[in-house]
Amino acid sequence: MIDNVGGGDNHRSCAPDVILGPSEEYTDLWGEKTSIIVQGESIYLFNFSAAQSQHLENALSILPPEYFEAVPRVYRVGDPSGVKTAMIPPTNRRVMGGSHICRGRHRIDPDMLRLFEFISFHPGVFDEITRYTTIFHELGHFIDSKFGVTRSLGDEERALARTYANKVYRNIPAMTVNEKEAIACGFSYFFARAYTFRREGTWRGSRVTPGRDDRYYPEWLHSVINTHFENNTSG
Numbered sequence: 001m002i003d004n005v006g007g008g009d010n011h012r013s014c015a016p017d018v019i020l021g022p023s024e025e026y027t028d029l030w031g032e033k034t035s036i037i038v039q040g041e042s043i044y045l046f047n048f049s050a051a052q053s054q055h056l057e058n059a060l061s062i063l064p065p066e067y068f069e070a071v072p073r074v075y076r077v078g079d080p081s082g083v084k085t086a087m088i089p090p091t092n093r094r095v096m097g098g099s100h101i102c103r104g105r106h107r108i109d110p111d112m113l114r115l116f117e118f119i120s121f122h123p124g125v126f127d128e129i130t131r132y133t134t135i136f137h138e139l140g141h142f143i144d145s146k147f148g149v150t151r152s153l154g155d156e157e158r159a160l161a162r163t164y165a166n167k168v169y170r171n172i173p174a175m176t177v178n179e180k181e182a183i184a185c186g187f188s189y190f191f192a193r194a195y196t197f198r199r200e201g202t203w204r205g206s207r208v209t210p211g212r213d214d215r216y217y218p219e220w221l222h223s224v225i226n227t228h229f230e231n232n233t234s235g
């Protein structure tokens, strides 16, 4: 997935944060706020249409609780403030999504961290058949950050991940491409393929063995992700 320049490493300082300020401030910056309840928790959405909201809810709903706890509670579509022009139509979509990960996140209270950090999407993402691979890719960066999947790769897997990332992202010279992109792609394909979605984007509701062993989801990558899933979640 083409995501934020910086490859999910868009680190920023976390406080004071916009979501904790007066509502008119973040509404101006981020657009209208709505919320949904997923797995018993409030998820805050900015500038989401009803259809976009449903797609995100579908994706969040199928994460096992251990992974759900790793992902943010704040999501944005586009950039009403006009700061990030690559997030505003009709720019050709250099940026599909961004994982905004806090600097020094391990020193921040985990519940607060989930309000400080957020994921943003270009609105065009939701109109595409690949919408779920983009959504799960960004969620995958947060799962990786919490569990240190990339960090714990062995030498051989790390080399495979680097080669994979450079192949998949070869046309994006501005981006810092590294092993983390491969792992985010792994989570993306693991979920987007295991849970089949109908063409219009509704979830069929059954889990299947993810299709694998192709250029985008090679066997070694499936093995890394599937092993992590089996060892760290209740499935």
Ligand SMILES: [Zn+2]
Pocket (backbone or CB within 6 Å): 001, 003, 004, 007, 008, 137, 141, 180, 181, 184
């Ligand atoms: Zn990424």
